[in-house]
Each structure stands twice: as structure tokens, then as C-alpha cells.
Amino acid sequence: MKPIIPDQFKERYGKLVDDQDAFFSSLLQQLPKSFRINPLKASPKTIEKRFKDYGIVLKQVPWYSDAFVSKNYAIGNTLENFLGYIYIQELTSMLPPLILKTELQNAEFVLDGCAAPGSKTTQLAAFMENRGTIIANDINYNRIRALKFNIEKTGTLNAIITNLDLRFFPKREGGFDVILVDVPCSSEGTIRKNPTMLLKWLNQKKRIPGYANLQQQFIVKAFDLLKPGGCLVYSTCTIAPEENEGVVNWLLERRPAKLDQINIPEMKLTPGILEWNGEEYNPEIRKTSRIWPHHNDTDGFFLAKVRK
Numbered sequence: 001m002k003p004i005i006p007d008q009f010k011e012r013y014g015k016l017v018d019d020q021d022a023f024f025s026s027l028l029q030q031l032p033k034s035f036r037i038n039p040l041k042a043s044p045k046t047i048e049k050r051f052k053d054y055g056i057v058l059k060q061v062p063w064y065s066d067a068f069v070s071k072n073y074a075i076g077n078t079l080e081n082f083l084g085y086i087y088i089q090e091l092t093s094m095l096p097p098l099i100l101k102t103e104l105q106n107a108e109f110v111l112d113g114c115a116a117p118g119s120k121t122t123q124l125a126a127f128m129e130n131r132g133t134i135i136a137n138d139i140n141y142n143r144i145r146a147l148k149f150n151i152e153k154t155g156t157l158n159a160i161i162t163n164l165d166l167r168f169f170p171k172r173e174g175g176f177d178v179i180l181v182d183v184p185c186s187s188e189g190t191i192r193k194n195p196t197m198l199l200k201w202l203n204q205k206k207r208i209p210g211y212a213n214l215q216q217q218f219i220v221k222a223f224d225l226l227k228p229g230g231c232l233v234y235s236t237c238t239i240a241p242e243e244n245e246g247v248v249n250w251l252l253e254r255r256p257a258k259l260d261q262i263n264i265p266e267m268k269l270t271p272g273i274l275e276w277n278g279e280e281y282n283p284e285i286r287k288t289s290r291i292w293p294h295h296n297d298t299d300g301f302f303l304a305k306v307r308k
Contacts, residue, residue, distance in 0.1 A: 003028060003195040006202060013239060016273060017292060026294035031192045032069040035081075035088045039066065039126050040155045042085035050080060063267035067094055069297075084153040089119045090193065092291055092301035096180050096235045097123040099262055099305055103231045107177040110134045113166040113222055114182050116143030118150030124180065125156040134159040135176075137166060167217050175227030183215045185238040189300025192293055212242040216250045223255050223308060231260070232306040237299060239290070241276040244302040248272070248288055249281040251306065259287040260305040268295040272304075 005024050017023040037044050044066060051058055056075060061067035069091070080086050097104070097120050104110065104127045115121045115136035124134055136151065136159045138144055144163055151159050162169075166181070186208050191197050197204065219234050226232055234251075236243050251257050262269060272288035274281050291301040 003198045005198055008205075009198070009201055016239070017294075019294065022294040023292060027191045027198075028195065029192065031090070031299065032071060032297065033073050033075055033088070034061075034067065034069045034091045035075060035086045036064070036068075036094055036123065037066040038084055038087055038122070038154050040130060041083070042080070047080060047086060051078075054078065061091065063264050064094060064098060067091060084155060087119065087122060087150075087154060090299055091296070092189070092237065092299045093119050094123060095264070095291070095301060095303055096120055096182055096233045097127060099264065099303065100124070100178055100180065100231065100233055101127050103178050104128050108132045109172065109176050110178045110180070111169075111176045111222075111225060112136050112180050113169070113218065114138060114184065115147055116140060117146035120180060120182060121147065121159055122150055122154040122156050125154070125158055128158060130157045132158055135162055136160065137162040137164055137169065139163070139165045167221050169221065169225060171225060175230055176225055177227060177230050179222045179226055179230070179232045180235075181218055181222045181232065182235045183218050185211050185215070185236040185243050186240055187237050188239045189237040189293075192299055208240050208242050212247060215243055215247045219247055219251045220254060223251060223257055223306065226308040228308055230308050232308070234304045234306060236302045238302065239300045241273055244290070245272045245281050245285050245288060246276065246279070248304045248306070249285055252282045252284060256308075258307045259284045260307055261287045262289045262303055262305050270295070
């Protein structure tokens with residue numbers, strides 16, 4: 001049975017997008033299979049040649065030279081995936097490390113605050129070329145096994161795994177150069193991957209305030225762990241303003257944080273909104289970015305790049 005988008009969902013989010021019909025239509029379309037090359041083990045040229053030999057057609061993503069999409073779901077069964085030459089990952093999931101690429105070149109200490117299953121940790125390590133140190137932390141012990149497996153599979157050598165609640169993570173003397181916090185959220189942006197979410201959206205909507213409260217604690221703690229001049233990326237896979245702009249605004253009201261403008265050449269980004277349900281946000285919030293599914297054929301996503 002084809003999923004139906006609830007009227008309340010349309011009423012809530014239709015006013016935020018430039019093209020309601022295109023947005024709602026995109027949510028009912030299957031995502032392309034996507035992956036990135038793991039430069040610790042392979043090059044794009046090598047993978048493209050091997051997949052051509054397999055008869056698998058690839059399309060390179062314009063905004064990330066190591067990322068590819070395909071309509072062929074057999075990618076997951078390839079030797080290249082098994083050996084960690086590629087990493088199957090949603091396109092939007094690749095964005096937080098990507099916008100940190102410059103900062104990672106000289107970073108000595110990096111914290112991935114909600115790291116499991118390791119998609120972003122291993123991408124951070126690739127950008128760092130296995131130099132420096134990444135603390136890959138996750139509160140969920142059961143997910144740590146997947147994190148460990150992916151770290152080993154990809155040839156990541158500079159990561160240390162910790163199993164702590166980020167809200168109580170111990171301070172490091174001198175602070176962290178870079179922190180990535182891809183927080184737990186209501187996951188509304190992943191509807192294309194899991195259309196059944198539409199069936200339970202009304203119940204999930206009730207959980208948004210609880211998620212926002214947790215996220216506020218996470219972002220403030222992460223900011224406090226940064227060294228002066230350090231960079232923090234806050235990201236979610238939801239489109240709920242309470243969990244996105246609202247959380248970043250919470251930080252700006254309580255800490256001397258500044259936002260960097262996010263720019264990803266050849267990708268369409270939409271500035272963060274400045275008002276939601278009668279609440280006005282700091283004008284700096286326009287520097288955050290929303291990624292809408294119908295703009296780039298991706299999931300829905302949110303990014304904020306914070307400077308201390």
C-alpha cells in the first residue's frame with residue numbers, strides 16, 4: 001500500500017518550502033543507492049573501473065568527488081563494500097564531515113559525540129588521512145559493535161572508542177579542535193528511506209519537544225568542550241524547526257558562539273528560518289542550512305557550523 005502523507009504534516013511543513021507539490025512528491029520516491037569512496041583504501045578511478053566491469057552504472061555526485069549514486073542495489077554485495085573500499089552511506093550523512101574538511105587538515109583532537117555506527121567517524125578519519133586523534137563516542141553500547149566493525153573495516157587507525165553520555169563527557173585540557181554532534185532526532189528527514197514513518201508520524205511528532213530538550217543539552221556541552229577558535233558542526237536528519245534552528249538559537253542565547261556561513265558548491269542549500277510558531281530567532285540563524293529532498297534528490301537534513 002502506498003504511504004499517504006498526513007494532512008497535519010502537510011499543514012506543518014508546507015509553508016516552509018518553495019514548492020509544496022515537489023516536496024511532498026519527493027517524499028514518496030525511493031532514494032538512489034549512494035556510497036563514498038574510502039580514500040584510505042581506494043581511489044575513485046579504481047572503483048569506477050571495477051564497477052564498470054560488474055555492469056554497475058554509477059553517477060558521480062557533483063558536490064563531492066568521492067560520492068556516487070546508482071540505481072543498482074547490488075552495490076552492497078560487492079567485494080569492494082566487504083573490504084571497506086567503499087562505504088554505503090546516505091548522501092546527506094556525508095555533509096557534516098564534508099563541511100569540516102578544511103578544519104580537519106590540521107586538527108589534532110576531534111570528537112564525534114554521537115558516533116555509531118561510524119559513517120561520519122570513518123569519513124573524518126579519511127579527511128584527516130589517519131593523522132591526529134578522533135574520539136568516537138556513543139552512549140548506546142549495543143551500537144558500539146557496529147562502530148568498532150566499521151572503524152576496522154575501513155582501515156581507520158586514529159580513532160578511540162568511548163561509551164559515554166555526551167552530556168557528561170569529561171573536559172579535555174586545551175579542548176577539542178573540532179567536534180561533530182549528529183544528534184538523536186525525530187528523523188523526519190529519512191521518510192524517503194523509510195516511508196512507514198508517515199504511518200506513525202503523529203506519534204513521532206509528540207516526541208519532538210523531548211528531542212529538542214536533549215539536543216539543547218548536547219549542543220551546549222559540545223560547545224563547552226571546544227577549544228577557543230574551535231569548530232563545532234551540529235546536524236540532524238529531521239526537518240522540525242524545534243530540533244534545528246530552535247536548538248542553535250538556544251546555544252546563541254547562552255554561549256558566545258558565532259555561526260559560519262555554510263557553502264557546498266553545486267549543492268542547493270536553503271538558509272535557516274528565523275521564525276516558527278511565534279518564536280523569533282537570532283538573525284545569525286540564516287547562516288545555518290536546510291537540505292530539502294526535492295532540491296538535491298536526497299534525504300532532508302539540517303546543518304549548523306559553530307565557531308567558538
